[in-house]
Amino acid sequence: MKTKQLSSAMTSVRIFRTWIFYIVALSLGFSALPSNAQAESIPSELKPIHVLNRLAFGPRPGDVERVKSIGVDQYIKEQLSPNSLSPPDSLATRLESLSTLRLTAPELFVEYGPPSDATQKGDQQAVQRARQRARVILEQATEARLVRAVESPRQLEEVMVNFWFNHFNVFAQKGLDYLWIGSFEKEAIRPYALGRFRDLLGATAKHPAMLFYLDNWQNTAPNSPGARGAFKGLNENYARELMELHTLGVDGGYTQDDVITLARILTGWGLRRPGQPFQARAARVVGAPGSENVPDSNGFYFDSNRHDFSGKVFLGRTIKESGISEGEEALDILAQHPSTARHISYELAQYLVSDDPPKSLVDRLAKEFLNTRGDIRAVLNTLFHSPEFWDGQYFAKKFKTPYEYVISAVRASGYPLVNARPLLGMMQQLGMPLYGCLTPDGYKNTQAAWLNPSAMTQRLNFAVALAAGRLPLNQRPIEPAEQMGEIKQPATENQPSRVEPLDSTNLTKLLGDALSAETRTTLDNSPGPFRAALILGSPDFMHR
Amino acid sequence: MERRDFLKQLTLLSTSGLLLLGGNGWAARAIGDDKGQKRLVVVFLRGAVDGLNVVVPYSESPYYISRPTIAIPRPGEDGGALRLDEHFGLHPALSAIMPLWDKGTLAFVHASGSPNSSRSHFDAQDYMETATPGYRKTPNGWMNRLLEVLPGTRSATEAISLGPTLPRILSGPAAATNIALNQAGTRPTPLDRPEIQAAFDRLYQGNDPLSVAYRDGEAARKKLLAELTEEMTMADKGAPSPVGFADEAQKLGRLIARDSTIKVAFLALGGWDTHINQGSVSGQLPNRLKALGETLATFVQALGTTYSDTVILVMSEFGRTVHENGNTGTDHGHGNVMWVMGGDVRGGKVYGQWPGLSGNELYEGRDLAVTTDFRAVISAVLESQFGFSTTQLNIVIPNGPKPSRDIREIMRA
Secondary structure (H helix, E strand, O other): OHHHHHHOOOOHHHHHHHHHHHHHHHHHOOOOOOOOOOOOEOOHHHHHHHHHHHOOOOOOOOHHHHHHHHOHHHHHHHHHOHHHOOOOHHHHHHHHOOHHHHOOHHHHHHHHOOOHHHHHHOOHHHHHHHHHHOHHHHHHHHHHHHHHHHHOOOHHHHHHHHHHHHHOOOOOOOOOHHHHHHHHHHHHHHHHOOOEHHHHHHHHHHOHHHHHHOOHHHOOOOOOOOOEOOEOOOOOHHHHHHHHHHOOOOOOOOOHHHHHHHHHHOOOEEEOOOOOOOOOOOOOOOOOOOOEOOOOOOOEEEOHHHOOOOOEEEOOEEEOOOOHHHHHHHHHHHHOOHHHHHHHHHHHHHHHOOOOOOHHHHHHHHHHHHHOOOEHHHHHHHHHOOOOOOEHHHOOOOEOOHHHHHHHHHHHHOOOOOOOHHHHHHHHHOOOOOOOOOOOOOOOOOHHHHOOHHHHHHHHHHHHHHHOOOOOOOOOOOOHHHHOOOOOOOOOOOOOOOOOOOOHHHHHHHHHHHOOHHHHHHHHOOOHHHHHHHHHOOHHHHEO | OHHHHHHHHHHHHHHHHHHHHHOOOOOOOOOOOHHHHOEEEEEEEOOOOOHHHOEEEOOOHHHHHHOOOOOOOOOOOOOOOEEOOOOEEEOHHHHHHHHHHHHOOEEEEEEEEOOOOOOOHHHHHHHHHHOOOOOOOOOOOHHHHHHHHOOOOOOOOOEEEEOOOOOHHHOOOOOOEEEOOOHHHHOOOHHHOHHHHHHHHHHOOOOOHHHHHHHHHHHHHHHHHHHHHHHHHHHHHOOOOOOOOHHHHHHHHHHHHHOOOOOEEEEEEOOOOOOOOOOOOOOHHHHHHHHHHHHHHHHHHHHHHHHHHEEEEEEEOOOEOOOOOOOOOOOEOOOEEEEEEEOOEOOOOEEOOOOOOOHHHOEOOOEOOOOEEHHHHHHHHHHHHHOOOHHHHHHHOOOOOOOOHHHHOOEOO
16 A cells, blocks of 8 residues: 555655565564655764674774764774774783684694593593583683674674674584684684685685584595595585585575585595594695695695595586595685575675665675675675665664674673673573584574564663673683682682673763664653663664 | 475464564464363483383393393393383383373383484484474474464463573474573562563563563563462472472473463473493483483372373483493484373373394394384374364474374374
């Protein structure tokens, strides 16, 4: 009915827009359309908060003023070149203190993995002791991730690390991945978060965490000389997810035959268990790290003895039998495929613009993706300068995931993050434990996935506790070793267990632009001490 | 092909969930018929319980040969299994549930489990909680899909789970509540302070999805808090808490008995991954089983007359190796035993086809084979308990195997 009324006066483009808006409005549960249904740009006074909500995990005290003074264009430019922004010394020192992050995947295995002699003797208790000792790896990885998310000035980098980690998700409790989760993020995700998609693809394909998570380390040509034991046959798991999730997308135009062919191409892409003697076989021991039979610094190596050297046709293209370079060629094809461009573009637009992203934007991003051979920075630059990104109908309409909610609340509070555990606990309670997504598709970022009755109650309780200064954010957590009863340290009673309650005036100043008239009225009519909690628990703050 | 169709089906499902949310709040559903009072409780034993020492195939000599130190002696022998029939006996530590067997409301399905061969805890649990073995990307759990098709009025207390977070099996678009039934769970939270609540009530008074979710969450919490507080006062006057989870089970049982809006409940118990020193008649596993048996017996008692409308399913992700290992424990295996109890259960019988334990009868030469798909057992229970049509069943258990006539026999129609 509404569409009919409008149709006489407006162009077909406008009708399409209106229709999209109607769908979005429906899914957001608006009972009626606003009278002004046409797309209007976000007013300039709201632009700073908009970029801080989308290119960053929300504002910290002082951020809005800063963006206002340098301008949103400059802010976007800075964020797209993270190296131009130096992290504060305190953050750098803090990150340097996390010793396990400096170890390579093979070193982590040697240092924290199951003791090889004990495994052979079946000494389960020694295995369990090592497993307990290894908990420090996950602790440090989560600490690094959260401290950066809260305090790093390179916010877009953190926003994109979160995005790509979910895109190439691995689960910390699958097999040996408890050892490698931090290394995976550090070596395979972070360096390329704003780089080239092909580099991300190559780095994730070869990292032991992914090789383990999706079983490709066992993927073996059935009749190859190296086929035996657990390495006796083809394993399609990684090949399938590589196309369905990482590149082409489920409707990306591949067949089950392509899955099998890609699995055959990737036979022998594995890892050498460090600590085990490397069995050099007569020929092929020369070559660069990561090439044939020579492990790279992450422990990846190509075992030509388990590779399928027969000819292959993949996505209609003939792949010459050539060992490891077949896989590189397949990754090239996938990284440059139009379906991949569309799939990645859709995901980016959904993450950064709307749960139901406008097709016009997805098309434009896909074109840029193909034109720049998968240059993520270029695609993001296009996105941040698109009319859709600045379209008023998408302003503050992305429902925050538990991760985004918790981090943005701590950022807005301005509290220094000494102890990240209250944040981790909250994410866990809300069903989004960090590094704890079991399935390879990673966590969703839509409202449908995260809005439910218990979640609302839990978020509000978190908001109240945070605003009252009741979360022990400034108290060093007990060291993991101490929990195991190995180290006894004096009690920390003399340390302050709480931080000062939040001042609602500061919060209002920080988020004021983004607060609706209804929220302001409620704030004005509520007792002063509750106001900070109400702001953090308001519908306005639930969205970004 | 099947995967694609399934995915589409799920997309449709979640879309309709979203529209429900976005429209007039929770849509009222078909008024419940006589199936409206039926309940389903799932107890998940995380870590893979050793089913061969739960329901012991005492008539099989390979069982005793494979397990020189951890086998359970034959019925009648010292510390022997409790005789169920001429082939099977129950672990003596589970004597607390023998009365249910004798009354005919407890049945077992042996050699049941997943058609998927994974021996990874996380894969196998995931597959059982989504009921889509082999397919990892199912967005919701089967008990959440069950809520979608259950008749009756929707309420946020329709499904409850005990534990700190909502488990995979209950995750999805339909509202479900998880409660930690310890001190923290019943301790008032900041939101329970009237003045804070009043302020948030003003912020969330609209008909938008956030406001609706907020009010549903508040209503659920208020109700559970009130009932639990009363429960605790009652329970404190009674006998001291039995071991393990029996205390929690009692609270949950009474809560379900009192609150007819609770249709579905879930409880997970861990500690079954017995790679070392599993124990035979006494030891690690027997201690856990004793606690579990008492938990279930207490739960049934607390349910009272509601037990006749309830089915309790006990399941675990996979079984354990037939042979004991070098540490007098067992490793990850395949087939297991499912427990089914409740008013309409045709109990006192071990169901399923027994595949045997001799070398060539074993799955991959080492494990009990799976002759009954776990989804067939769930389907048989759902068909009878809720009177689901094939279409409804297919939403909860997509592309599941049809239960055989033998498996359908578990339930009195």
